[in-house]
Amino acid sequence: MTMDIKIVKDQQAGGQAGYQLFADALDAGANVFGLATGSSPITIYQALTASDLDFSDKISINLDEYVGLSATNPQSYHYFMQEHLFNQKPFKHNYLPDGLATDAEAETSRYDRIIENNPIDLQLLGLGVNGHIGFNEPGTAFSELTHKVALTPSTIAANARFFADPNEVPKYAYSMGIASIMQAKHIVLVAYGENKAQAVAQMIEGPVTEAVPASALQNHANVTVILDEAAASQLQK
Numbered sequence: 001m002t003m004d005i006k007i008v009k010d011q012q013a014g015g016q017a018g019y020q021l022f023a024d025a026l027d028a029g030a031n032v033f034g035l036a037t038g039s040s041p042i043t044i045y046q047a048l049t050a051s052d053l054d055f056s057d058k059i060s061i062n063l064d065e066y067v068g069l070s071a072t073n074p075q076s077y078h079y080f081m082q083e084h085l086f087n088q089k090p091f092k093h094n095y096l097p098d099g100l101a102t103d104a105e106a107e108t109s110r111y112d113r114i115i116e117n118n119p120i121d122l123q124l125l126g127l128g129v130n131g132h133i134g135f136n137e138p139g140t141a142f143s144e145l146t147h148k149v150a151l152t153p154s155t156i157a158a159n160a161r162f163f164a165d166p167n168e169v170p171k172y173a174y175s176m177g178i179a180s181i182m183q184a185k186h187i188v189l190v191a192y193g194e195n196k197a198q199a200v201a202q203m204i205e206g207p208v209t210e211a212v213p214a215s216a217l218q219n220h221a222n223v224t225v226i227l228d229e230a231a232a233s234q235l236q237k
């Protein structure tokens, strides 16, 4: 088992723990940060923006973006990242998939080139209630690089809370694949709350299976998992 599991009191403490890993990565010379959206990383972004860490000569590469949403759409992941991090903490360059790209093949290979040219030092991840990472839904081949994904009904339902009208929730996304994620030198996954407990247990203690995308992380040499007690509650050890 190569996963380092940190159980923290709450999301605030998780933010500090995540912040420390970013600070350590900068000290160690990291240049490229893989970033994630969702509610779980927010306290890390808060701790980063409150700090004096300097990312102005660093690169960020985001995991995913909804298909059909422009960068200026408040529901887009571009917008989320501007709001929660980039406006306060400028990077030299921020890469995200282009939600408006209509040629999926061209867009996903463009993104793969970006990752190839900018190997990710630290990749931050949240965890879907069904065990997804990025937008790699259960059943996604571990060999996938960036790809266009049809979101599952459970993911669409989980994301509906951010949309005024549930019918506006996009049905597709561009996402880094499991193979893209696994290339990162260090992976930091954050999960909080009871509703993540089953996915957390399957990710860490279950079989490595494409039915649980996050279980692929058991095959990575350097993973840190930040959990609160509730998210850790179904772990056996």
Ligand SMILES: N[C@@H]1[C@@H](O)[C@H](O)[C@@H](COP(=O)(O)O)O[C@@H]1O
Binding pocket: 036, 037, 038, 039, 040, 041, 063, 064, 125, 126, 127, 128, 129, 133, 134, 135, 155, 159
């Ligand atoms: N594409 C994102 C994932 O990257 C994220 O990990 C997940 C969980 O989000 P939350 O942290 O809000 O529970 O939501 C979305 O599906």
